[in-house]
Each structure stands twice: as C-alpha cells, then as structure tokens.
Amino acid sequence: MHILVVDDSKVMRSIVTRTLRQAGFDSYDIHEADNGRAGLDAALAQPPLLVLSDWNMPEMSGIEFLTGLRDAGSTVPFGFVTSEGSDEMRGRAESAGASFLIAKPFTADTFRDALSEVLS
Amino acid sequence: MSQTFEASLSGDPAQAISPDELSEALGEVLSSLGLESFPLETDTAHELDVSGSVTISGEWNGAVQMELTDSSQRGTAAAMFMLDPDVLSAEEIVDAVGELVNMVGGGIKGMLPEPSRLSLPTVVQGHDLHLSFPGMAPVLRYARASESGPIAVTIWAESSDA
Numbered sequence: 001m002h003i004l005v006v007d008d009s010k011v012m013r014s015i016v017t018r019t020l021r022q023a024g025f026d027s028y029d030i031h032e033a034d035n036g037r038a039g040l041d042a043a044l045a046q047p048p049l050l051v052l053s054d055w056n057m058p059e060m061s062g063i064e065f066l067t068g069l070r071d072a073g074s075t076v077p078f079g080f081v082t083s084e085g086s087d088e089m090r091g092r093a094e095s096a097g098a099s100f101l102i103a104k105p106f107t108a109d110t111f112r113d114a115l116s117e118v119l120s
Numbered sequence: 121m122s123q124t125f126e127a128s129l130s131g132d133p134a135q136a137i138s139p140d141e142l143s144e145a146l147g148e149v150l151s152s153l154g155l156e157s158f159p160l161e162t163d164t165a166h167e168l169d170v171s172g173s174v175t176i177s178g179e180w181n182g183a184v185q186m187e188l189t190d191s192s193q194r195g196t197a198a199a200m201f202m203l204d205p206d207v208l209s210a211e212e213i214v215d216a217v218g219e220l221v222n223m224v225g226g227g228i229k230g231m232l233p234e235p236s237r238l239s240l241p242t243v244v245q246g247h248d249l250h251l252s253f254p255g256m257a258p259v260l261r262y263a264r265a266s267e268s269g270p271i272a273v274t275i276w277a278e279s280s281d282a
Contacts, residue, residue, distance in 0.1 A: 008240075009219040010212065011200045015153075018202070056222070056238060083226025088235050103230075104223045105152030 002029035004048040006039035006065065007081070008057045012104075016052055016081055022108035025115060036060030040068045047076050050118055055082035055089065066096045077118045081106070137231050137275065142262040145227040146273050149220065150266065154199045157264040157271065168272075169193065171251050172221035172243045176229050178236030181278040183253050184225040186217070188271050193217055195268020214243045224273055255279070 033039040037060040085103025197216035218241035257279035263272035
C-alpha cells in the first residue's frame with residue numbers, strides 16, 4: 001500500500017516524505033504528483049491508502065482535487081498539508097471531505113497526531 | 121535597524137503585525153527547516169541575489185517579499201533538501217526559495233484580516249535586486265541571520281500613496 005504525496009514543490013514533497021519516515025510511517029511506499037490534476041489521475045488509477053495534498057497548486061488546486069475524488073466516488077482518506085490553516089480553510093476542507101489539515105510549518109509529532117487514526 | 125518601516129498595516133489596526141511577530145514567524149519557519157537563525161541587530165544593505173514573493177488579496181491586500189543572498193539561498197535550499205549545496209540544481213534552489221516564501225507568506229496571511237487568498241510564489245534572481253510592487257508600499261521589514269547569510273522579509277501593503 002502507498003501514500004500519495006501531492007505538491008507542486010519538489011522540496012516540499014521531499015520534506016513531507018522525510019517527516020512521514022520520522023513520524024514512524026516508514027512501512028508505506030510513497031508515490032508523488034506535482035499538481036491536483038496529476039494527483040487525481042494517480043489516485044483514481046491506483047487508489048492509495050491516504051492522500052496528503054497541498055492546497056495552492058497550479059493546474060488544479062487541492063480542494064478541486066478532493067472534490068473531484070469524491071465526485072468520482074472515491075472515499076480514500078485525504079489530508080491537506082498547506083501553508084495556510086485559517087478557520088475558513090479548515091471548514092472548507094472538512095465540508096469537502098478531508099480528514100485533517102496540517103498547517104506548515106509542522107513536525108513529526110504533528111504528522112503522528114493527524115495520521116495515526118487514519119492509518120490505524 | 122531591525123524595523124525599518126512603520127508597522128501601520130491597512131485594515132483592522134488590531135490585526136497589525138508587530139516586528140516581534142514577524143521575526144517569530146520567520147524564525148519558526150526557518151527552525152522547522154533545520155536552519156538556525158537569530159535576529160539581525162543591524163539590517164545593513166546586502167547585495168541581494170534572489171527575491172521571492174507571494175501576494176495576498178481579499179479583505180487585506182498586499183504582498184510578502186523575501187530576499188536572500190546567493191549564499192543564503194543555497195544554504196536554505198540545502199537545509200530543506202538535506203543535501204550538499206553543491207549538488208543542488210538551479211531549479212531546485214528556486215523551488216526551495218518559492219516554498220520558503222509560501223510558508224512564511226501563509227503564516228503572515230493568518231495574522232491578517234480574513235478572508236483572503238494567497239497567490240502562488242514568484243521567484244526572481246539577479247544581481248543587487250531592487251524590486252517594487254506597483255500600488256503597494258513597504259510597511260514592515262525584518263531580517264534574520266542564518267549560518268549561510270541574511271534572510272529578510274518585507275510586508276507590502278496596498279497604498280493610495282504608492
């Protein structure tokens with residue numbers, strides 16, 4: 001099983017992957033996509049155990065990606081890892097079907113707290 | 121001077137960001153990336169080689185600009201990738217600077233009146249850069265020193281005087 005990491009920044013995909021390892025989630029394969037549209041295609045073609053996605057991306061935003069997934073009937077757990085964590089965005093994320101929103105900067109503990117229930 | 125502009129952001133005055141808050145926001149992001157930094161007592165003029173920015177539009181309108189030297193952009197990117205600076209490509213360094221300004225801009229956006237929208241980052245490289253944002257004026261600036269050199273952040277606000 002794999003976790004799909006979606007972010008238009010290569011360095012952030014690297015940091016998210018590193019933080020997953022540090023948080024103890026090192027038994028999962030990591031697949032990557034660099035925008036929401038590529039993430040949507042990848043998640044529908046080969047459903048992951050969990051999606052970790054940025055919000056603000058070219059081509060297709062994270063919230064559009066999540067909406068596309070749910071419209072296609074996918075119930076894959078979905079969490080945002082984004083630089084913004086306002087109440088408004090958390091509300092939009094939850095309404096669209098996200099399990100959590102992690103605001104940058106984050107730590108391995110943040111990942112452990114947010115992901116443990118989803119990956120248990 | 122660590123504060124070179126008046127902290128008089130437009131919008132709700134109660135939401136104004138203090139120099140200490142700006143320093144904390146920048147220091148927190150740098151620390152999370154494994155970069156030790158400390159406040160610069162004197163924000164002297166540096167030959168800045170890279171500038172990254174994001175704009176904020178909505179209830180509050182402005183921009184967050186970060187400036188780095190060639191050395192500090194390489195050091196920052198190396199810390200973020202956890203790689204030797206010499207093996208990083210120019211594209212990877214630009215990517216890292218863009219993500220840095222995205223993180224700092226997102227944190228600053230959270231201190232300003234909502235709702236607003238954060239743009240995708242823009243990164244400009246050159247020698248001794250002096251950028252301006254039409255229709256905006258700089259209202260707050262803060263710089264920190266890292267192992268590899270200075271890193272400065274400036275908040276620009278929409279202004280009828282600009």
